[in-house]
Amino acid sequence: MAPVTLHTDSVPYSFQYKSIAKDQIRFGEYIFQRILSCGTKSVFGVPGDFNLPLLEYLYDDSIINQGLRWIGTCNELNAAYAADGYSRYSQGIGCLITTYGVGELSAMNGIAGAFAENVKLLHIVGVARSIDSQHDDFKQRNLHHLVPQLNDSNFSGPNHKIYYEMVKDRISCSTEYLENIDTACDQVDKVIMDIYRYSKPGYIFVPCDFVNMMVDTKNLLQRPKITFQDCILQDDKLNQIDQITNLILDQIYSSKSPAIIGDVLTDRYHGNKLLNEFITLTKIWNFTTFNGKSIINEQNPYYMGLYNGNEGAETVIDRFLKCDLIINVGIDINEINHGHYTFSYRQNAKLIEMHPTYIRLYDTGSHEETLFKGINFIHVLKRMLIKIDIKRFDFDYDPSVTKFDPTIELKFPSADPDSNKITQNFLAQNVPDYLNDGDVLVVETGAFQFATRDFLLPDQLKYITQGFYLSIGTALPAALGVGIAMQDYPRCHLYGKIPETYNPRLILMEGDGAAQMTVQELSSFIRYNIPIEIILLNNDGYTIERAILGPTRSYNDIMAWNWTKIFEALGDFDNKATVNTTIKSPSKLLNKFKQLKNETERNKIEFIEVILGVLDYPEQLKSMVEAAKVKKPKA
Known part of the structure; x- marks a missing residue:
């Protein structure tokens, strides 16, 4: 295995794509080169008739020499769960490969869980030949692994994209059913980039005959790696990011008792190290959430416990209600994470919600709200760490309060x-x-x-x-x-x-x-x-x-x-x-x-x-x- 380099975003990449003398490669090789290029070193799954041609490309020298591993699991549901665990640990993309219908449907519960919990998964589904869904002489045939039509199935062919339609925009942030080999490489790249951008699962449905077709290598040469940081870049919004950063810092400077909540999306967007550095520098009281546990180093002297609304420990609630400014970093609102919607705040407290798609500043006293849409909080957090001036703090925490024990x-x-x-x-x-x-x-x-x-x-x-x-x-x-x-x-x-x-x-x-x-x-x-x-x-x-x-x-x-x-x-x-x-x-x-x-x-x-x-x-x-x-x- 090539040496691992840990980048500042905490995502490991070991892929080093070597220029290919020829202009084209088989599409099956392209898929695995792309998987390697986004930082994934192991692929989970179960073989099935429609994905076997793709799996053969795992054993090409160009793939073997880069260390991509096939991890066969006992069933497809377990493959989805394993890919989920792979992503949660590595912060990269967990990949699984299944076959049409019987395999992909077995994995669906695992994919749904990853979608609900913002886990980066790539689900590649091997499907029937392109001719089977596109040619008039074939598309009327009822194929195995496909469900026939409810009515007149002996006269009307099946819906070849029925499973695609089941997952698209429901448990998948980006879904491509490949029908044109000329655009297939772009579609693969798009799904991978969307998975990083949204931190949710994506699907690629690959006709089993496509994997042996030739495709251009230009995408691999022009973009040798697909990294998380590249996928969430917002260089066109730097001025707005600075504006938001200044607003947040002004509220910190005006606060007597600020608090930070480290929530789950901090982890999904590679912000753990940044947030802990910010806490170490500022010494601001900090709390975690049910789904955000272990994001914050709980050994830090300003850790005040897990706040879960009315369902949390009374001593933690007491601490939380002493705070006049709440900065929720990586906020994710749901019934478990928010104590069945029992979060409450000190009277007139100010709230700052930092999310991958918005930054919200809210005054609980005046009910005034400022909402910035389309801004990923991770860029703001980086700027906060750079621009914060601790000499301007005017904190006045209750001296009788100590860290959570x-x-x-x-x-x-x-x-x-x-x-x-x-x-x-x-x-x-x-x-x-x-x-x-x-x-x-x-x-x-x-x-x-x-x-x-x-x-x-x-x-x-x-x-x-x-x-x-x-x-x-x-x-x-x-x-x-x-x-x-x-x-x-x-x-x-x-x-x-x-x-x-x-x-x-x-x-x-x-x-x-x-x-x-x-x-x-x-x-x-x-x-x-x-x-x-x-x-x-x-x-x-x-x-x-x-x-x-x-x-x-x-x-x-x-x-x-x-x-x-x-x-x-x-x-x-x-x-x-x-x-x-x-x-x-x-x-x-x-x-x-x-x-x-x-x-x-x-x-x-x-x-x-x-x-x-x-x-x-x-x-x-x-x-x-x-x-x-x-x-x-x-x-």
Whole structure:
């Protein structure tokens, strides 16, 4: 693999396109050269008859020599989840390739989740030959993988673009069904650039005969790389960006108690390092959101906790309501991220919302609003860091307030020192100490996910979870994608003082019910040599659903599995790749945590099954549960 260069936007690029003596190459090669040129080193997916001709080009010398890998997954849904994890870690584009209909539809839930959570995915779908959809002698035929017309299907041909129409502008920011080889390269480039611009999935539907056709190489020569920074350039708006920057800085200079919220789009638009530098320089109080967790370095002395409206910790709410200026960087408004729309502010507070498509300044007292559309906040944040003059600050924070400390502020039930049961509260109090600076923590949708809200995370730990779309089963294959990205671009999430000798751990907190949905992908961790620590929380079913409704109903039950034997069935036949343990007592779990935390050789899969109570769930889940409950009316 070529040397990795970390650019200032934190996106890794290792691609170096070499000029081709000939003017044309096969379109299949063009696609993979383009994937490499945008910083992607691994492609996920499942082979199918309509994508096989494209996949053959993975084995051309020109592609192999640049290190592009095919990561075959057990099904297409898992491929989508894995590509999602790859993108969340690398901040580049996660790519998957599926086949017409049966493959692409299986992946759709994963794509929808990525769209909802602003994750950069490229979904390439191999479709039928161009002649099948364009020539009168063929387009009336009902092809396999396509659904026939509702009426008169024996007389009327299928809609070849039915799946394209399903996703276009719904779960895809840019969608191209290729019908003309002369424009195909431009269409591919457009989708990739749009994915970076919008930070959402895009689709390319590729007829299987197109991949063998010749195309011009001029796009690759004129634009050797497609980078995130190039795709969001706004050089024509520099004067307006400066104007907005000055307005924001004036409000900071006038504020007595400003606060910064680090929200999820900061991460998606490569602003983590910038925001943390701004916080370090200005010493402004800072908060995170449910979906923005780990964007801000929570070890900084001005971190005040995760603000989630009325659903957050009371001490965090108290701090937040002391602030007269709220600067929400990378704002993303939805019910989970905004505490079911319970965000409130100090009387007469001023708000600044910094978003990829607008900057909004709002006065809660006078209700005056200034809205700048079409401005990406990342450019403003860069200018703020350059132009800020800390000598002009006139802050007057409450001196009695100190940084957030969950060990003091959270009201955990008193633990019985003689208890032999592991509880969610026990985990909430002890998992943070198990984590190291710079580790990568992937958490499944479920009960434990809500406890992590109030963790005080170590320096530069990368926290990955699907906090809004909340599809159970996502995290396990997503962790595969994260592990592949960590192989492709080691330590690319780090920007500070983590020792070069430390190899960050990949840790997955998984539920038993969620794992049963996507469990096949455990075999891929063995196949692709991904060291990982998997903590499987076994509470005999869907505890998060039990908390909402039907705690003892059979629909929340699952079949019990012998989890410590699962890897033996899925490929570790001689038990050399994995270490499998079941733990039922708090003392043994603490010992295991200590061992893993201090381990120096991490070349295996550590699988720890932790036994929990069926109806045990974190305190933080309760407020969310109350908002989500729909109770059956009494007769």
